[in-house]
Amino acid sequence: MDETMEEIPINTTVNGRSVTALVEARRMLTEFLREDLGLTGVKVSCEVQVCGACTVLLDGMPVSGCSTLAAEAHERTITTIEGLSRGEELHPIQDAFVQSSALQCGYCTPGMVLTVKALLEQNPQPTENEIRHFLEGNICRCGTYGFVMEAIRSLSEAPDGSESVLG
Amino acid sequence: MWYAGGTELLLAMKMGLARPSHLIDIKRIDDLGVDLEVRGSVLEVGARVTHQRIASDTQVRRAWPAFANLSNDIGNIRVRSSGTLCGNLAFAEPRSDPATFLLAAKASVVIASKQGERDCLLSDLIVGPYQTSLADDELVVRVRIPKRLVTGYIKSQVSERPTLGLALSADTDEGLLLQPVLAVGAATDQPIIAERASRALDGAPLEPTHPKVVEAAETAAAEVETFGDLTGSAEYKSHLISVLVPRLIEHASRQFLQ
Numbered sequence: 001m002d003e004t005m006e007e008i009p010i011n012t013t014v015n016g017r018s019v020t021a022l023v024e025a026r027r028m029l030t031e032f033l034r035e036d037l038g039l040t041g042v043k044v045s046c047e048v049q050v051c052g053a054c055t056v057l058l059d060g061m062p063v064s065g066c067s068t069l070a071a072e073a074h075e076r077t078i079t080t081i082e083g084l085s086r087g088e089e090l091h092p093i094q095d096a097f098v099q100s101s102a103l104q105c106g107y108c109t110p111g112m113v114l115t116v117k118a119l120l121e122q123n124p125q126p127t128e129n130e131i132r133h134f135l136e137g138n139i140c141r142c143g144t145y146g147f148v149m150e151a152i153r154s155l156s157e158a159p160d161g162s163e164s165v166l167g
Numbered sequence: 168m169w170y171a172g173g174t175e176l177l178l179a180m181k182m183g184l185a186r187p188s189h190l191i192d193i194k195r196i197d198d199l200g201v202d203l204e205v206r207g208s209v210l211e212v213g214a215r216v217t218h219q220r221i222a223s224d225t226q227v228r229r230a231w232p233a234f235a236n237l238s239n240d241i242g243n244i245r246v247r248s249s250g251t252l253c254g255n256l257a258f259a260e261p262r263s264d265p266a267t268f269l270l271a272a273k274a275s276v277v278i279a280s281k282q283g284e285r286d287c288l289l290s291d292l293i294v295g296p297y298q299t300s301l302a303d304d305e306l307v308v309r310v311r312i313p314k315r316l317v318t319g320y321i322k323s324q325v326s327e328r329p330t331l332g333l334a335l336s337a338d339t340d341e342g343l344l345l346q347p348v349l350a351v352g353a354a355t356d357q358p359i360i361a362e363r364a365s366r367a368l369d370g371a372p373l374e375p376t377h378p379k380v381v382e383a384a385e386t387a388a389a390e391v392e393t394f395g396d397l398t399g400s401a402e403y404k405s406h407l408i409s410v411l412v413p414r415l416i417e418h419a420s421r422q423f424l425q
Contacts (some may be wrong), residue, residue, distance in 0.1 A: 025190075026329070047181065047245060048178055048327075049174065049178060049242075049243075049245060050243075050327050052243070052245070055245060058249075061219075061248040061249070062244055062245050062248055063248060063249050064247050065176060066244075067173070067174065067177045068173075068177070068249070069177070069179075069190075069193075072192075094424075113245065118244075133239075134244055135240070135244075136243060136244075137243020137244055137246070138243075139243055141386045
């Protein structure tokens with residue numbers, strides 16, 4: 001019953017890897033990443049760009065995968081949670097989340113971690129207010145906010161202030 | 168249909184409320200709309216400029232601080248990263264923060280089509296809820312925002328969209344408001360100017376408890392015919408107007424003194 005939907009060729013880089021694909025014009029980025037590329041670390045929740053669970057980084061900027069067209073990926077880079085760890089070695093942000101018990105069910109966590117990455121790349125020493133403001137679009141039903149704040153503080157207050165924790 | 172960030176358009180499409188046969192991504196058109204510049208005393212914002220870019224731009228923060236601050240509070244970081252000011256205005260969301268502020272600031276837009284470009288006051292662009300005066304093939308390519316000495320924007324918000332937004336734009340004459348404009352957003356089906364309250368503020372000092380400000384607050388609450396929604400009843404929004412007008416004056420006075 002569907003009318004023929006135009007397919008759009010895209011060349012994109014996902015987690016450092018070149019990907020060439022053909023996507024329907026209406027395909028959302030979450031569908032492309034989860035279903036076509038198997039990156040199920042990208043979570044789908046509210047689907048209206050409010051909760052932040054589907055956050056991925058597009059050219060380093062946090063965007064809602066649920067409300068971004070897959071075609072937007074053409075000639076741009078995408079980072080999902082899978083792109084942070086190296087094999088068994090956790091990214092410092094992931095490690096900080098583990099150390100601070102900043103995840104319970106884990107559903108909001110990929111979005112949280114990626115948003116934290118975007119924050120610290122822009123602003124390595126954020127104030128409390130800056131952290132809260134940057135993350136206010138990431139909702140956690142388990143209520144881990146206090147622990148997430150602790151994780152971020154541990155990352156932005158490096159002992160000697162000189163070491164980058166971003167790896 | 169034109170799109171840049173699509174932060175509201177795509178949601179409307181997912182709900183079946185917008186069914187364009189084609190989307191034209193303006194971000195792929197050379198350097199269309201990348202400009203964010205001050206020309207004289209007017210801030211010009213091109214079609215591709217995001218809320219995030221406005222919020223972090225040094226010139227905007229210095230000379231249009233209320234506008235930079237409200238741009239920094241739109242939606243969430245994801246919406247600000249990809250959403251554009253021109254797109255926001257063209258979508259004509261009744262609760263739009265920038266539309267409310269820019270209405271008070273008497274901003275105008277530049278609209279492009281095959282026929283060329285035309286200027287249009289923002290008050291003539293937005294004609295109803297999610298309704299603009301744009302023809303099908305027209306694109307808002309630029310917003311032009313004049314500078315005024317006293318500006319402020321505050322809002323009350325607990326869910327994804329504001330419950331109420333209030334904007335002030337004025338000049339001053341020896342510390343008293345001159346030709347002030349008070350605009351109210353998220354209270355009716357489009358941002359509106361509270362004309363009687365604006366006149367009541369003329370000649371008022373920037374003191375929230377001054378009799379003229381108190382009177383203007385009550386006038387604004389009486390003159391705006393509020394609509395209730397999921398964030399508050401009409402009565403609640405009217406009450407909020409009377410409470411927030413003095414706070415807006417106080418907020419604007421702090422920014423003015425900096």
